[in-house]
Amino acid sequence: MGHEIASPPAPLPVGRGEIERLTCLGDSRPHCHSERSEESLRGDEVTGMRERKEKHVSTNLGEVLHCEPLVSTWGTSVGTTDDMTDGTATTQERAMVQPIVSMREIDKRFGPVRANDKVSLTLYPGEIHAVLGENGAGKTTLMNILSGMYQPDGGTIELDGKPITIGSPSEALAHGIGTVYQHFTLVPNLSVIENVVLGTKTGFVLNLSKGEQRLKEVLTEFELNTDPNVEVRHLSIGQRQRVEIIKVLMRGTRVLLLDEPTSVLTPTEVEGLFRILRRLREEGVSVVIITHKLEEALDVSDRVTILRGGKNVGELGPDDIASAGRAGARQRIVETMFGGMPAAAETFQQHVATGKTLLELSGVSAIGDRGEIAIRELSIQLRAGEIYGIAGVDGNGQKELGEIIAGQRKTTTGRLALDGTDYTNAGVATLSRAGVGYITDDRLGEGVVPGMSVAQNAALKTINRSPFSKGFWLDRKAIEANANTLIEQFSVRTPSAQTKITLLSGGNIQKLMLARELAMDPRVIVCNKPTYGLDLKTAQFVLQTLRQEADSGKAVLLISSELDEILEISDRIGVIYNGEIVETFERAQVDIETVGRLMLSGRAAVAGSAA
């Protein structure tokens, strides 16, 4: 840990040509082509793993990054892997390898809830290990224990066979365990280099210029062409994630934890991330990715641990995956993940919207919270009886779009009309009365009032209307009766209507918010990420409810970063990119590849891309 960025810059031995070789690796290496057979892919990976085992650790990228020249390792190790295409690692061979981390019987309780119930995880050097599970399965808790954020209530953690305790994130870093959190932990107002240096321990005075050149080289290695002095807030999400990875690697990280790393990335960015992870694996870094996305886990990982309800329910090693084949592995994982329940629910019947246009946005623009142009001349027509899905990568103006329709955000240009009547910048109260319902994605932040009861929250949006109030005065009985009705209709799990809202689970708060909105009988329903963080059952309930509302003649705008759920219930799909709807599809005509590219680049055809 003595070395870090301030040490004298080492010459970069990787020549221009080699860098190019590195950057095109993703394309030249067979497993980057998704079309190729899964069997041979697995074989490859496993071979690579055995190979790495032999030369393990000496080329640890983390160490390399900060104290040694960037060895021309990537080129050579890749070469070796390419040569060895026949071998498969056997169980005996792996048994000889000592795990780098083993977590045994980890217990962690929050109140009465056992988030982790004797969970074990074994991580070998130079492997990519996916921890799979639904939301609430205990994945993040487990990771937070390994990263020092939480202290376990029971169980042991061993590093290189020696028991350790991890009292804080900095202790984890000292042990070589680095974490990339789902919500990135970069300070937006600091520069890239300041973020990288943050938390390292050297002299009192910072000498950033010394490390700058070095960092520039590393950034290039990671396909990032940014100036180290640029403030992080100017970077895209994908770029930030790479800075985040560089940051932890430069601390000599041997074990890299990533929490839901793909949830904010576009398909192409995901590919880029996986490319980096594979390269790190070649260097002997062990990678843990926490995810609920099965396909991604299969794409990138050597080993899969599956959690359900805070318990280990299964583990698939490289052999299992190789022998079962991708399809077989998927089948097995699905069974363990959902306890036999089918993963994908039955698709809803599609409808052709025939109703009249209820909501019309024409040429609407708006400014975002940070003063940027969030929505550019956007136009949408929403018809009665349809669900219109807005697909897009987070941060492309989805939240602002929802807020505009709800009246929470002022537009700078354009017009908003409801059923033909102009409601441009009419404000929340007016739009709400005119029949717009908005379900925010920020449940605790703005959806409900913490500290108030379920009943009060249920009446929040209509408190100044009958029956909840008569003129100046509240009618408490009506407020409570209303809440009880909604609780029953939507089976909200709460001890009573007087319980404080924050004591409810996320899913139940979401149900209550949905109930609250539908009780106002809106004509247009806008919902932003309505299933985010919900368990499968509640998510299905929410989606079904939205479908029913649309079927009863309402217009629903479904904003989500989960393409799957948009495809599941929408009649039409618009792709939002950089504040514009770049393309609209009827559900039947959707081509997922095209949608993915649109989400990423705003263009259907990407020049020079090997798609």
Place this chain on the structure above:
Amino acid sequence: MTINGIDLFDFLTAILATGLLRAVPLVLASLGDVFAQKAGLLNLGIEGMMLAGCFFGFYAAYHTESVPLGLLAGMAAGLALALLFAVLTVHLRVDQVLVGLAITIFAAGLTGYLFRDLFGGQNVSASVRPMTIRIPLLADIPIIGKALFDRQLLFYIAWLLVPIFAFVLNRTRFGLNVRAVGENPFAADAAGVNVIQVRYLAMSLAGIMAGFAGAFLAVADLKIFTIGMTVGQGFIALAITMIGGWSPWKIAFAAILFGMLNALGDSLQIIGVNVRTEFIGMFPYIGIMIAMIVLARRTSVPAALAVPYARGQR
């Protein structure tokens, strides 16, 4: 050039000299407060810390007749209250506004009590002689010479602290940690920065500087203590920190501006303009509000200001 028989140069010298002197406590307290605010601590106890610095500084100086000891005592008092603030807000995570006000109320009561009890409410002055340094040649420059280069040692020290604080904030590891902790404590923690420790250090610095500011006022400048003598200067310093956009240089500039506003009354009276002191007296306070209006949209408050941090909660 004369107005009403008063030399204009003399007037300008007087306003500059008094203004710079009045600015010293403001700049001292603000410089410390930059670190507190940048670390995410909204310190409404600053008024109390300054007042405590006044009293304990004066008390020590009165008995020892030593300026350095007076200053040390003032700083110690500020530090003690700052640590109290830190324990309550950083460790116990109680609302910062509540704790800040509590400390200001407490310090006002404590200093009033002690002054009445120990001095019987008599207005006595400390017989201290702050060291004055006249810089040759420079002091002979018209208007600014006397105002800038014929002052007591502490005056120079105070202004010298501006570049030092700017350096510490922008160019040192501690400064970097402070800036990160106030902007995104979670990120700082994940990067291995000890958030609690950084906040304690930043708060301690703020307390010491507030105590220093108070001690300067009571020991080096006025040499007397009166109950409630800071009359909101701590709060003004807090506002100046915001107006100055958390940059020590801009803060120094803002402090000088308000020092001048403060000195305006005295200076006008010197040249014989008949204005009510009450009328002049409200200038700095109104000035603060106007400055805030003008600068309101341009400043970006540290994102985690007044937000307590607990690991594992976001």
Place this chain on the structure above:
Amino acid sequence: MNERARMSSISILPIVSSVLAIVMAFVIGGIFLEANGKDALHAYRILFERGLVNGDGLTETFKKMAPMLIVSAGLLIALRASVWNIGIDGQFMVGALLAGVAGAAVAGSVPNPLMWLIAAVAGIIGGMLWAVIPALLMVKFNLNEIITTLMMNYVAVNVCAWLVKGPFRDSSVVAPQTKQIPLADRLPFIPGTEVHIGLIVGLLCVVVVAILFRSTVYGFCLDVVGRNRKAAIHAGLPVGRLAGSALILCGAFAGLAGANDVLGIQGLFKANWDPGYGFTAFALVYLARLNSLLLIPFAFFFSFLLVGGDSMPRRADVPTYFVGMLEGLMLICFAVAVYLERRWHAISERIRGRPDDRIEPESSSGPSALEGLEISS
């Protein structure tokens, strides 16, 4: 949970911790006095006797209670909406000045009740006037009201002094003060006592505020704004207007308190008269846990503290400032109590189990003035 269970769950814990905080403050204050060579027990006996036991002192306490009640009722409105009005002193002064001027101007020429009404309205207008400025700055320019209200306090001190030495000065006396309202024209006593009817006004104010938060849409909306501003925006509430109106309303109460003191006790406004109720009201409202009806016992408590504190210098050789110090200590101890309460909740939740299926601990968004505070009407 049925209605009765709910009633009992409006637990007494918050009150207990307030009381404990007060006791702790007294203990620490006592140790301080002893260390300072005073007889702490004697001093405390004087403090309590004067304000509580002596008939005379009790009257003083009740007189003091009137402005306390009015000011804290107003402050409660602001704080429930998370508006930090620290400018109560300024609003009080301007209110008192205008009430004094208006009252004296019409005294004798109109019936007394009308004169009181005019003076009260003048006081309310004065207080509101002083709160409108920071309210506008807060709503229009998004300026932090803590700083603006503080600054307005100091402006008020200067403006009032200037006015009372200039335009509003009673030229017949040497001291800078407004014209006196004759003793006979001041507020009458509550029958059978020597406490003027301002106390009843104060109690009414508290009741009004209690009803406001318990049964009105406006009070409900203020609570929403105070607890989660973003949710208020989301729900379509006019957040700026609500917060601004809470500040102005608070100013109105402060101004009324000023009028009350002028009409009931002082009869005039003097330069440099600053009773400094603002900080005391803060301590009071916080210790009453932002609960309107609890204001009454706590106002009584703080009133006898102030009254008792006034007699401490003479009879116990303890400077009056001791009470101010005690208030600070109470708030500091209260801060600790809030923390302990939170710990207690966490522990008892672990023991009882929580009625949810939540996995991760979630924190509420951002800082809140209401953090850790029990609010029920």
